[in-house]
Amino acid sequence: MSTPAPGLLEALGQSDAFLAFMEQVAAAARVNRPALLVGERGTGKELAATRLHFHSPRWEAPLVTVNLAAxxxxxxxxxxxxHEAGAFTGAARRRPGRFEAADGGTLFLDELQAAPRAVQEKLLRVLEYGTFERLGASDTLQVDVRVVAAVNVDPRELIRRGRLLPDxxxxLAFAVLxxxxxxxxxxxxxxxxxRFAARFAAELGRDxxxxxxxxxxxxxxxxxWPGNIRELKNxxxxxxxxxxGPQITHVTLDPFAHPFAPATPLAITPAPPLSGGPGGMIPPGGEVQERQRLSWPPEASSSSSPSSLLPWSQATAAFETDLLGRALARSGGNQRRAAEVLGLTYHQFRGLYRKYAPALAARPGHP
Known part of the structure; x- marks a missing residue:
């Protein structure tokens, strides 16, 4: 399936982290090599893949997207x-695959970890040599396709769990984004x-x-925002x-938390999450080990009274400032090493550092 022109799919943002990511995408787009997008659900991986294609020399050729999990x-x-006719039950005629449809252009493979091992091995061969056979055929086909793949879990964790071939x-790791x-x-x-409010108001016909x-x-x-941009838009x-009216005074984050909900939750025990939160990335080495390594989060007193609680925004700011301060202390003031300790990119760390610079400077022993 083809993708609309880039003007119809707009990536929005003005933060340092977003702009740094866009610079990475633009740089990778110019190089004719595979790319791997790693991000939580709802962060806009398909939009990034679209940008990779339309900013590349292949922009006039097809962009084909496949969600492997679907x-x-x-x-x-x-x-x-x-496949060829008769390759399996129901295959009445020959049918070209997505690689043939993307010949000369880009093939975006979302949810790469959903592909079975045999399919991953065949993908590896196409990446190495540009050749494959249709199912039920013996003739070898040659294609010129740039593969962009995406996962929403740390790929090293996928390898440890046997869901992704190391080779x-x-x-794919030429450009990891x-x-x-x-x-x-x-x-x-x-x-x-x-921006989302303006678009939807126009869709509703409001002036x-x-x-x-x-x-x-x-x-x-x-x-x-465990669902990221998709959740915010909804x-x-x-x-x-x-x-x-003209002003939004209240937003409903959880549409299921309404006054008619049963007082006692249903007895459903969810499976333990694979990460630090819904849709979150799994840190290398496992979440528990990472938290123990950083002594994170800080222990709270169980005897705290309700009157001692801070408002959410203040408590969040104090928590993030404490993490930044301890990471800087551990790294001797080196911000790049502090970013690595926290599992952040340097640009993400710099954004947080600027946000909390006055509070960090007031900390005892601030490097």
Missing amino acids: LPRTLLEAELFG LLDR PVPPLRHRHGDIPYLAA LPPSFAPAALATLAAHA VVERAVFETP
Whole structure:
């Protein structure tokens, strides 16, 4: 399936983390090598893949996207590489695959970890030699395709769990592009909220979009956004729909937490998450080991009274400042090493450092 022109798919943002990522994407786009996008759900990996294609020398050729998790595992090989008539039950005629459709252009493989091992081995061969056979055929086909893949889990963890071939990761890792989550894109939430509100208000036929009251913006800023940009867009559009007036004073983060919900939660025990939060990345070495290594989060007194609690925004600021300060102390003031300790990119760390610079400077022993 082809993708619309780049003007129809716009990546939005103005934070340091977002702009640094866009620079990485633009640099990688110019090089005719595979690329791997690593990011949580809802961060815009498909938009980044689209940008990679349209900023590359292949921009006039096809861009074909495939969500591997959305296809039955038994049909993935035929979907990607095509099949001959009679190759399997129901294959009444020859059908070219997605690699043939993307010849000369770019093939974006989302949720790469969903591909079975046999399909990954065949992908590796295409990446190495540009050749493959349709299912049920013996003739070898040659294609010229740039592969851009995406995962929403640390790929090293996928290798440890046996869900990704090490050789395939090595071949894709020419350009590894970590997509910043929304919580690291400081300053982008009000900007994105205003853009999404304006678009949806226009879609509803309203003359002017509603503005956000300070309390509503504070609610948006304090949320962790496990669903990232996709979740923010849904929350903002819901707020616009529910607000007939000129100003949004309240946003509903959880549409299921309403007054008619049962007082006692249903007895459902969810499976333990694979990461630090819904949709979050799994840190190398495992979440527990990483938290123990950083002594994170700081222990809180169990005897604290409700009156001693800080407002959410102040508590979050104190928590992040404490993490930054201890990481700087451990790294002797070296900000790049401190960023590595916290599992952040340097640009993400710099954004946080500038945000909390006065509080960090007031810490005892600040390097």
